[in-house]
Amino acid sequence: MLLRIPLIYHLVRRNVSALYGDRTKGNYPILRPYFDFNTKLHDKQKLEQNITRRKLNIDLNKINKLWSTYAALSKKQYDLERRPKEIVDSMKNVDPKAKGSDDLTRKYEIELAMVKSDLKALKESAHAVEDLFIHTFLDLPNDINERTPLDVNRVHFSHSDQQTITEDDTENHLNKVNYLEYHDPHCYFLKGDAAEYDLALPFYCMEMFGSHGFIPFSNPDFIRSVLAEGAGVDKSDLMTIVDEDLDNKLNLMHIAGGGSMLSFLGFVTRLMVYKNLLPLKFVSSGKVFSNRDTSSSEDYGLYSACQTTNVQLFCMTTNGSEALNQFDEIVGQMIEFYKRLDRMFRVVYVTGDQLDQAEDSRAVFEIFSHQRKCFIPVGHLSSYGDYVSKRLLIAFKDGNAKEMQFPHLISGSLINVTKYLAILLEDKGALKTPKM
Numbered sequence: 001m002l003l004r005i006p007l008i009y010h011l012v013r014r015n016v017s018a019l020y021g022d023r024t025k026g027n028y029p030i031l032r033p034y035f036d037f038n039t040k041l042h043d044k045q046k047l048e049q050n051i052t053r054r055k056l057n058i059d060l061n062k063i064n065k066l067w068s069t070y071a072a073l074s075k076k077q078y079d080l081e082r083r084p085k086e087i088v089d090s091m092k093n094v095d096p097k098a099k100g101s102d103d104l105t106r107k108y109e110i111e112l113a114m115v116k117s118d119l120k121a122l123k124e125s126a127h128a129v130e131d132l133f134i135h136t137f138l139d140l141p142n143d144i145n146e147r148t149p150l151d152v153n154r155v156h157f158s159h160s161d162q163q164t165i166t167e168d169d170t171e172n173h174l175n176k177v178n179y180l181e182y183h184d185p186h187c188y189f190l191k192g193d194a195a196e197y198d199l200a201l202p203f204y205c206m207e208m209f210g211s212h213g214f215i216p217f218s219n220p221d222f223i224r225s226v227l228a229e230g231a232g233v234d235k236s237d238l239m240t241i242v243d244e245d246l247d248n249k250l251n252l253m254h255i256a257g258g259g260s261m262l263s264f265l266g267f268v269t270r271l272m273v274y275k276n277l278l279p280l281k282f283v284s285s286g287k288v289f290s291n292r293d294t295s296s297s298e299d300y301g302l303y304s305a306c307q308t309t310n311v312q313l314f315c316m317t318t319n320g321s322e323a324l325n326q327f328d329e330i331v332g333q334m335i336e337f338y339k340r341l342d343r344m345f346r347v348v349y350v351t352g353d354q355l356d357q358a359e360d361s362r363a364v365f366e367i368f369s370h371q372r373k374c375f376i377p378v379g380h381l382s383s384y385g386d387y388v389s390k391r392l393l394i395a396f397k398d399g400n401a402k403e404m405q406f407p408h409l410i411s412g413s414l415i416n417v418t419k420y421l422a423i424l425l426e427d428k429g430a431l432k433t434p435k436m
Contacts, residue, residue, distance in 0.1 A: 018225035018250040019391065020134050030226060030251065031270055033138075034390040034406070040140060041067055050144050053352030058139065066133040073126040080119045087112045138229070142387040144352050145361035151351065156363060157335055158346040165427070170371035173425035174301045180425065185306045193431045194421055198309050201417050201433075202285035205311040205337070209414065212333050214283035214313065219263035221287065223256045227265045230392040232357030239291045239306075258286030259310035261411040268316065269392040275318060278396060278407060279326055282314040283414070301422060303376070308418035313381070315410040318396070320385065323408035327383055331363055334381065334414060342434045343423070344368040346375060360385050365415075371426035378419045381412035 019033060041047065041064065051058050091108045094101050174182050179194035190198050206216050228235050241253040256262040264282060273280070288310040302308075313330065317323045331347065338345050345367045355362055362382045366375035389395065389406035397404050424431060 017135055017138060017229055018252070019138060019229040020131075031393050033230070034393065035134070035137065036390065037067065037137070040137070046143070047140070050141060050352070053144060053148075053150070054141055054355060055353040056141065063133075063136055063140070066129065066136060070126075070129050070133045073122065073129055077119070077122055077126055080115060080122060083115045084112060084119075087115065138391075139357075141232070141355075141357045142360045142385055144355070145383055145385075147349060148355065148361045149349055149351050153351060153354075154349045156331075156347040156349055159335075159339060159344065161342050161344045163342070165370045169428055170426045171428050172301075172371065173422045176425045176431070179431055180302070182301055185304050188302070188305060190421070193433070194425065197424075197431070197433050198417055198421060201415070201420075202309060202311050205414055206283055206285055208337060209283045209313065209333070212281075214281045217264070217267075217282045217284040217314075219258040219260075219284045219286060220266065221255055221258050221263070221289075223254050223262045223266055225250060225252045225254065227262050227269065227392070228254060228256075230269065231262060231265060231388050232391075233262065237291055239289050255289050257288040257307075257310070258284060259312050259413075260286075260288045261312060261314065264312070264314045264411070265388070265392060268394050271394055272404065273316075273396045275396050275398040275405075278316055278318050279322065280316040281326075283311065284314075285309070285311045288312075288413075288416070302418050302425075303422055305418055308416050310416050310418075311414040313410075313412055313414050316394070316396075316407040317410065318405075318407060320408055323383060323385070323410060327363075327381065327410055330410065330412075331381055334365060334379065337414065338365060338367075338379075340434065341367070341420075356382075358384050358387050360387070362412075367420065367423055369423050369426060376419060376423060378423070379413045379415045381410065384409040384411065 019031075044060070044064065048060055051060060087108050091105060091112075094104055094108070173180065176194075179190065179192055181189040181191060210216055222241075225235055228238060235252075235254070238254040238256060241255065243249055243252060263284065263286070286309070288308050290306050290308075315326055315330065317326050335347065345365060348364045348366060350362050350364055359382045362380055364377050365379035365381075366377050368374070369376050385408050386406040388409050394407060394409070395404040396407055424433065
């Protein structure tokens, strides 16, 4: 149960970033992301196609103008910062006994004062442009992977169950009062076998994927804003812990749940590992909390619950090629798991407009609901490339090499147990759970 109380149910909408900071109020970030401006903005056509496919309202011309202005001011600032040393060196070379040396020294002193004044004014202007440009740049999405379909979702795999279920064999899961006491999306109770299965299935998942080389993890429920922004997550979708001084704080506390991807990021942010340790694969189970508005959705009951039980996978790899191999391997392992559930399901690659900001591709696992006569998303696996790694300084190095590299991340929900339970409860009669 999640009570809708002011302590944790407070929306915060601000235009400043915990990932970059707010110099006007003296709020500085705990890390500075790796900004690869040239790589991101060089291919304008590719970036424009990316924004179009995602159906985002981003003014690319405005960003390019800001980038040009920022680059010009940065170069001018760099040149001015070198000038004082040059003037001081010239002053040292003045022969005090030479004719007119006093006038020359005075000229250099005036020029030095003017340069310092110009530099101070330029820095103030440059900071304003930089802040506007960086905050806009942080909103740019990840590049789209070639596996992401152009116009229509693509079915990658489908599986039929061995059961013959008709509409007469189903009912609304909210009618199963012996297994569920439902009040609203924030408050419900699982009872009897449903409560036991909500605990048992995650344990089975942890054991199964532990045999596949995933390290079991116990993650915290709470995260900071900087992690959400690093993962490109809209903070308004998260539940925020109310603070007395919200207006002067950027790195707020949110409750995301130990079964979310965000909870892994607190461990790997600013982490440096050796290349020979990769790939690193983790699995965790726990709650996931969401503040997304589902009032306009067709979902209801457990399908729209703000607190659900989830099993989350997380993987760090060296590069794009290795990430593709790991992605395919994990998808295959997830397919084998879903086959054991003995339900009709399919794996679908979604189009660009359905991707989150940090995702470059996503494979969604959907189980068919005979009661609702449609496929219900209950799991997914997403590829993030090095997008999140660069923003949160997740890095690795090869041997004694000084240069750090950024791993490619893969993460996703193996199964949202709460939504899966809703599908099981739609079968008439006693709750039937598959033998695993």
